[in-house]
Amino acid sequence: MCSAGTEKNEERYVHATNPHLEYMKEDFLYHFNLGTATHDLPAMFGDVKFVCVGGSPWRMKEFIKYIAGELGLVSPDGEYPNLCEETDRYAMYKIGPVLSVSHGIGVPSMSVMMHELIKLLQYAQCSDIIVVRLGTSGGIGLKPGTVVVTKQAVDTMFRPQFEQRILGKPVVRGTELDADLADELLECGKEHSEFETIIGNTMCTMDFYEGQARLDGAFCSYTEEDKQKYLDSAYTTGVRNIEMESTVFAAMCKLSNIRAAVLCVTVLDRLKGDQVTIPRDVFKRFEQRPQNLMGNYIKKKLLSYQKM
Amino acid sequence: MCSAGTEKNEERYVHATNPHLEYMKEDFLYHFNLGTATHDLPAMFGDVKFVCVGGSPWRMKEFIKYIAGELGLVSPDGEYPNLCEETDRYAMYKIGPVLSVSHGIGVPSMSVMMHELIKLLQYAQCSDIIVVRLGTSGGIGLKPGTVVVTKQAVDTMFRPQFEQRILGKPVVRGTELDADLADELLECGKEHSEFETIIGNTMCTMDFYEGQARLDGAFCSYTEEDKQKYLDSAYTTGVRNIEMESTVFAAMCKLSNIRAAVLCVTVLDRLKGDQVTIPRDVFKRFEQRPQNLMGNYIKKKLLSYQKM
Numbered sequence: 001m002c003s004a005g006t007e008k009n010e011e012r013y014v015h016a017t018n019p020h021l022e023y024m025k026e027d028f029l030y031h032f033n034l035g036t037a038t039h040d041l042p043a044m045f046g047d048v049k050f051v052c053v054g055g056s057p058w059r060m061k062e063f064i065k066y067i068a069g070e071l072g073l074v075s076p077d078g079e080y081p082n083l084c085e086e087t088d089r090y091a092m093y094k095i096g097p098v099l100s101v102s103h104g105i106g107v108p109s110m111s112v113m114m115h116e117l118i119k120l121l122q123y124a125q126c127s128d129i130i131v132v133r134l135g136t137s138g139g140i141g142l143k144p145g146t147v148v149v150t151k152q153a154v155d156t157m158f159r160p161q162f163e164q165r166i167l168g169k170p171v172v173r174g175t176e177l178d179a180d181l182a183d184e185l186l187e188c189g190k191e192h193s194e195f196e197t198i199i200g201n202t203m204c205t206m207d208f209y210e211g212q213a214r215l216d217g218a219f220c221s222y223t224e225e226d227k228q229k230y231l232d233s234a235y236t237t238g239v240r241n242i243e244m245e246s247t248v249f250a251a252m253c254k255l256s257n258i259r260a261a262v263l264c265v266t267v268l269d270r271l272k273g274d275q276v277t278i279p280r281d282v283f284k285r286f287e288q289r290p291q292n293l294m295g296n297y298i299k300k301k302l303l304s305y306q307k308m
Numbered sequence: 309m310c311s312a313g314t315e316k317n318e319e320r321y322v323h324a325t326n327p328h329l330e331y332m333k334e335d336f337l338y339h340f341n342l343g344t345a346t347h348d349l350p351a352m353f354g355d356v357k358f359v360c361v362g363g364s365p366w367r368m369k370e371f372i373k374y375i376a377g378e379l380g381l382v383s384p385d386g387e388y389p390n391l392c393e394e395t396d397r398y399a400m401y402k403i404g405p406v407l408s409v410s411h412g413i414g415v416p417s418m419s420v421m422m423h424e425l426i427k428l429l430q431y432a433q434c435s436d437i438i439v440v441r442l443g444t445s446g447g448i449g450l451k452p453g454t455v456v457v458t459k460q461a462v463d464t465m466f467r468p469q470f471e472q473r474i475l476g477k478p479v480v481r482g483t484e485l486d487a488d489l490a491d492e493l494l495e496c497g498k499e500h501s502e503f504e505t506i507i508g509n510t511m512c513t514m515d516f517y518e519g520q521a522r523l524d525g526a527f528c529s530y531t532e533e534d535k536q537k538y539l540d541s542a543y544t545t546g547v548r549n550i551e552m553e554s555t556v557f558a559a560m561c562k563l564s565n566i567r568a569a570v571l572c573v574t575v576l577d578r579l580k581g582d583q584v585t586i587p588r589d590v591f592k593r594f595e596q597r598p599q600n601l602m603g604n605y606i607k608k609k610l611l612s613y614q615k616m
Binding site: 016017018019020021024027028030031055056057058086087088089104105106107108109111112114115116118119122155156157158164165166167168171205206207208209210211213215216217218219220221222224226227230244252255256275276277280 | 324325326327328329332335336338339363364365366394395396397412413414415416417419420422423424426427430463464465466472473474475476479513514515516517518519521523524525526527528529530532534535538552560563564583584585588
């Protein structure tokens with residue numbers, strides 16, 4: 001049975017460090033269509049302990065249905081309402097202590113969602129939160145269908161950092177994830193005999209085609225040999241998969257005192273090709289794997305809370 | 309009556325410059341769930357002349373319904389099917405010569421969509437295409453509700469360029485848009501008496517909060533004075549609005565020989581605040597303005613084709 005980690009006695013609160021927030025009479029979380037003046041955020045979200053985020057709104061709804069089943073909290077009417085009403089920028093679902101939020105594709109889309117999520121969790125006075133990104137990715141040297149627990153989220157030069165522009169100037173932030181949480185998830189993953197779970201670095205890019213050295217985008221100014229060399233270098237530095245959100249996700253969780261992890265399944269081996277051509281049913285089975293692993297982890301963790 | 313521009317006799321084709329495409333037996337456009345082996349792309353899309361792209365899938369569906377009405381092409385069953393079946397990454401709708409596609413939030417999300425759109429238009433052998441981004445934005449020194457036709461798409465240092473990483477190395481691309489098209493759209497906008505249309509530079513950022521000098525994100529390491537100075541500098545260089553996709557959109561259209569424009573309505577004046585607090589009904593009226601302007605343009609353009 002996989003461990004649920006060591007518990008500490010002191011509660012760990014989410015911390016949105018912006019000093020200006022204190023002086024705001026109200027805060028409207030524009031892309032969630034939720035606000036401090038219009039919604040009772042502590043009542044709605046105060047009991048959240050696990051936040052799972054993923055690119056696709058549909059997948060995040062499927063996840064909440066799955067978790068509801070696993071935790072015996074199935075909605076009597078079978079309905080799981082989207083808490084971000086009247087906006088389709090992001091979708092948000094909740095069941096018991098689990099919140100499931102979509103983040104779209106890429107760093108900026110993740111960043112906007114995370115700013116609002118971090119503030120929401122702080123306003124709701126949530127403590128001891130774990131936030132996990134569940135996603136799909138391109139693998140490097142791995143059998144498609146393998147789940148990768150991210151050790152370090154790295155940029156396109158394989159550095160564990162995230163660079164952004166603030167007031168037009170570059171600001172670099174660290175992307176360290178919670179090593180204990182990664183180990184716990186890896187251990188949970190090993191309980192699933194139907195797929196392999198490994199730990200490795202995850203490269204985050206700003207584009208799916210040229211940014212990931214694909215040869216099948218609308219533009220391509222490099223050769224197959226250049227591509228191969230680049231992916232080989234990535235592998236040598238410990239990169240095992242490539243996706244588009246992990247660095248900013250890790251940096252923002254770290255800054256706000258949130259324990260975070262990234263769990264992505266690989267849907268192809270980039271050393272062997274660029275196109276994602278697995279049949280739809282295989283793809284659907286693969287994309288459930290990070291969700292199943294996370295479901296396993298949440299159940300174990302809740303059990304350990306009950307025993308305390 | 310606004311002009312529909314000068315026609316040239318030679319057809320202008322979309323050009324995905326990637327030399328590797330020629331050697332691919334088939335191409336599966338993963339995020340659209342459309343492919344050259346599974347779909348007859350010339351039959352489905354060969355007649356497209358106007359492509360409108362925007363962040364929200366819902367808004368792009370509303371746009372196709374609106375255009376259908378304007379062009380007298382209303383679907384008999386009132387249904388406008390999403391052509392990107394079984395995926396919720398992007399949504400795509402078509403009526404007559406108009407294609408409407410969502411691109412999500414931010415540069416990477418736009419970039420992935422554009423790679424696949426450019427290839428799709430090339431495979432469909434489309435010619436004389438116009439692609440316009442219809443969006444919302446924060447204004448600088450403008451009355452909320454103003455529509456801005458982008459003159460230059462600039463980065464956070466106010467330069468008309470887009471920098472991306474390819475094989476880990478920086479590559480800088482120009483972001484020139486079609487000046488004639490911008491003028492034609494500006495002229496069309498002036499026919500709408502219920503809102504103002506202006507031309508100005510559009511700044512594209514990688515984040516909605518810190519990236520746009522907001523004081524209400526989860527993090528903020530600068531003062532209100534720093535913010536004001538930065539926005540003032542932007543204004544001085546000609547920036548009139550801020551959004552999150554224009555530079556990569558402009559760069560990719562330019563590279564593929566597509567005439568392109570950006571039309572965004574402003575939903576607040578950033579010199580006066582950070583929060584988007586206009587009532588929902590006002591917001592909905594504002595977000596229709598770029599669509600109405602574009603509808604006006606498409607009608608004029610189609611009329612001018614008939615007269616030729």
